[in-house]
Amino acid sequence: xxxxxxxxxxxxxxxxxxxxxxxxxxxxxxxxxxxxxxxxxxxxxxxxxxxxxxxxxxxxxxxxxxxxxxxxxxxxxxxxxxxxxxxxxxxxxxxxxxxxxxxxxxxxxxxxxxxxxxxxxxxxxxxxxxxxxxxxxxxxxxxxxxxxxxxxxxxxxxxxxxxxxxxxxxxxxxxxxxxxxxxxxxxxxxxxxxxxxxxxxxxxxxxxxxxxxxxxxxxxxxxxxxxxxxxxxxxxxxxxxxxxxxxxxxxxxxxxxxxxxxxxxxxxxxxxxxxxxxxxxxxxxxxxxxxxxxxxxxxxxxxxxxxxxxxxxxxxxxxxxxxxxxxxxxxxxxxxxxxxxxxxxxxxxxxxxxxxxxxxx
Amino acid sequence: xxxxxxxxxxxxxxxxxxxxxxxxxxxxxxxxxxxxxxxxxxxxxxxxxxxxxxxxxxxxxxxxxxxxxxxxxxxxxxxxxxxxxxxxxxxxxxxxxxxxxxxxxxxxxxxxxxxxxxxxxxxxxxxxxxxxxxxxxxxxxxxxxxxxxxxxxxxxxxxxxxxxxxxxxxxxxxxxxxxxxxxxxxxxxxxxxxxxxxxxxxxxxxxxxxxxxxxxxxxxxxxxxxxxxxxxxxxxxxxxxxxxxxxxxxxxxxxxxxxxxxxxxxxxxxxxxxxxxxxxxxxxxxxxxxxxx
Numbered sequence: 074x075x076x077x078x079x080x081x082x083x084x085x086x087x088x089x090x091x092x093x094x095x096x097x098x099x100x101x102x103x104x105x106x107x108x109x110x111x112x113x114x115x116x117x118x119x120x121x122x123x124x125x126x127x128x129x130x131x132x133x134x135x136x137x138x139x140x141x142x143x144x145x146x147x148x149x150x151x152x153x154x155x156x157x158x159x160x161x162x163x164x165x166x167x168x169x170x171x172x173x174x175x176x177x178x179x180x181x182x183x184x185x186x187x188x189x190x191x192x193x194x195x196x197x198x199x200x201x202x203x204x205x206x207x208x209x210x211x212x213x214x215x216x217x218x219x220x221x222x223x224x225x226x227x228x229x230x231x232x233x234x235x236x237x238x239x240x241x242x243x244x245x246x247x248x249x250x251x252x253x254x255x256x257x258x259x260x261x262x263x264x265x266x267x268x269x270x271x272x273x274x275x276x277x278x279x280x281x282x283x284x285x286x287x288x289x290x291x292x293x294x295x296x297x298x299x300x301x302x303x304x305x306x307x308x309x310x311x312x313x314x315x316x317x318x319x320x321x322x323x324x325x326x327x328x329x330x331x332x333x334x335x336x337x338x339x340x341x342x343x344x345x346x347x348x349x350x351x352x353x354x355x356x357x358x359x360x361x362x363x364x365x366x367x368x369x370x371x372x373x374x375x376x377x378x379x380x381x382x383x384x385x386x387x388x389x390x391x392x393x394x395x396x397x398x399x400x401x402x403x404x405x406x407x408x409x410x411x412x413x414x415x416x417x418x419x420x421x422x423x424x425x426x427x428x429x430x431x432x433x434x
Numbered sequence: 435x436x437x438x439x440x441x442x443x444x445x446x447x448x449x450x451x452x453x454x455x456x457x458x459x460x461x462x463x464x465x466x467x468x469x470x471x472x473x474x475x476x477x478x479x480x481x482x483x484x485x486x487x488x489x490x491x492x493x494x495x496x497x498x499x500x501x502x503x504x505x506x507x508x509x510x511x512x513x514x515x516x517x518x519x520x521x522x523x524x525x526x527x528x529x530x531x532x533x534x535x536x537x538x539x540x541x542x543x544x545x546x547x548x549x550x551x552x553x554x555x556x557x558x559x560x561x562x563x564x565x566x567x568x569x570x571x572x573x574x575x576x577x578x579x580x581x582x583x584x585x586x587x588x589x590x591x592x593x594x595x596x597x598x599x600x601x602x603x604x605x606x607x608x609x610x611x612x613x614x615x616x617x618x619x620x621x622x623x624x625x626x627x628x629x630x631x632x633x634x635x636x637x638x639x640x641x642x643x644x645x646x647x648x649x650x651x652x653x654x655x656x657x658x659x660x661x662x663x664x665x666x667x668x669x670x671x672x673x674x675x676x677x678x679x680x681x682x683x684x685x686x687x688x689x690x691x692x693x694x695x696x697x698x699x700x701x702x703x704x705x706x707x708x709x710x711x712x713x714x715x716x717x718x719x720x721x722x723x724x725x726x727x
Contacts, residue, residue, distance in 0.1 A: 181624035
């Protein structure tokens with residue numbers, strides 16, 4: 074178990090990176106607390122796996138340092154880091170039995186035979202593999218194989234951290250819920266530092282205490298699920314998390330007033346307006362905090378359609394040629410074509426070039 | 435509904451049937467014809483029954499050739515398969531080295547058999563050949579025209595030089611198809627270099643190795659041209675493998691009946707052995723087999 078520190082870390086897959094765009098991972102400095110359960114969330118190709126491989130030692134970063142409990146590990150190979158990693162697609166040793174597959178990481182590290190046996194049986198029990206321990210691993214189904222991969226990641230009792238790289242991709246949905254619950258439980262029981270890479274927000278939000286949202290090689294926000302929901306630090310976090318995502322509206326700022334076309338919105342004292350405005354000024358508000366009213370009670374908008382997604386209905390409106398989604402409270406009356414929208418001011422955020430405008434920032 | 439019988443489809447397989455007839459069936463039947471009959475020329479045949487077969491199976495000359503053949507095939511498999519895998523493992527996986535290595539490896543395979551024989555025939559000569567001259571000046575007596583051991587060494591070395599590349603290329607293709615994640619997982623699991631080979635690389639190239647072994651076995655079992663060019667089957671009959679011997683009987687002695695019978699036995703041996711190799715190496719292991727622990 075260890076506290077993992079990333080210092081000025083950046084990585085490029087090119088030999089001589091020239092500018093920002095050549096970096097798969099832009100410069101970052103972060104601390105991952107000992108015993109934390111982190112989810113790395115972001116769309117495909119945003120650098121999640123790169124970051125994971127740098128932590129586990131499969132990749133040496135172009136610049137910066139990786140520290141475990143203050144010790145510089147940047148150039149240490151994976152064997153020396155004592156880290157477990159589970160990959161997206163099943164990796165099993167075909168010629169071995171399920172038992173030997175699970176025992177492999179322990180035997181390579183010269184664990185006592187009795188300890189090996191105890192750990193293997195524990196992990197097999199947890200993953201429901203006990204009755205298959207003696208079978209050859211080669212002819213099992215894909216999700217069974219992935220469970221073995223998962224088991225190999227969990228079998229070592231003394232690891233500094235366990236890294237999961239979208240481990241449940243090949244597992245069927247029902248099993249996914251079960252395994253995710255078990256991983257969460259495991260984290261509670263053993264308090265390993267866990268990093269879980271995924272592009273599925275539900276998976277990230279249910280698994281992790283802290284979610285690290287990545288976008289184009291940058292960590293845009295680290296926060297609890299509530300923080301990501303309440304106060305997205307970047308417009309990307311706003312619409313990547315939440316269903317439907319946050320409404321992001323282009324606007325014009327004049328003093329403490331925001332203009333959406335010819336419609337005016339007063340900002341609260343809590344909203345920070347920097348002296349130098351960014352090139353792109355936007356307002357963000359979650360659909361949960363948008364109320365659909367009669368035309369004269371809010372900003373005039375046109376109702377396009379209503380989506381019924383089962384648990385609730387989503388009104389799709391256009392306000393000054395920009396799309397706005399609003400979640401309708403249960404049993405609420407449907408407004409007519411012309412309607413008004415009201416934004417709850419305390420949940421309205423101002424973004425400069427994508428980043429949340431905050432005091433002191 | 436009434437089923438309409440349509441026999442026209444037979445015409446569609448006719449070309450294949452004709453090709454197989456002319457390329458395999460008719461030549462084979464000609465051999466069978468000679469094997470069971472005797473002829474003194476003039477297209478006159480007399481029924482001989484199993485006489486030629488008994489004759490061949492009881493001849494010590496055939497036995498000797500057969501054992502030489504087994505020894506030769508066994509030796510070159512023992513050398514070429516491990517050597518090929520080792521070379522494939524040490525070839526670069528990316529960069530400029532890849533095409534260079536591949537071209538170098540492919541070169542021996544592109545040289546015609548008799549040219550390979552000629553190269554080694556000259557290479558091994560004690561008077562003007564680099565190999566023969568160098569070995570002898572090191573104080574080791576070597577002469578493939580008079581010493582059976584020298585002849586064997588030359589023929590085996592020549593085959594290794596000519597055909598190891600094939601094993602290398604097959605094994606290399608197999609190795610290249612292993613996803614990177616396997617190596618990453620092995621590093622995370624703390625596997626040694628040997629464990630990576632034993633548990634990842636070897637199981638993953640097993641199938642191509644089966645093909646390599648089969649190809650090399652069948653080819654080496656039928657070897658003719660190279661030893662014929664280098665040693666002519668000698669000294670004495672030290673390097674007279676089955677094909678060499680067969681040609682001596684058929685063309686040298688013009689003993690067609692005996693040669694035909696030998697051809698059939700030879701053919702059946704290759705067929706049977708290939709089948710055995712294939713079944714043994716591709717046998718699906720029993721799933722509930724208890725392994726390890």
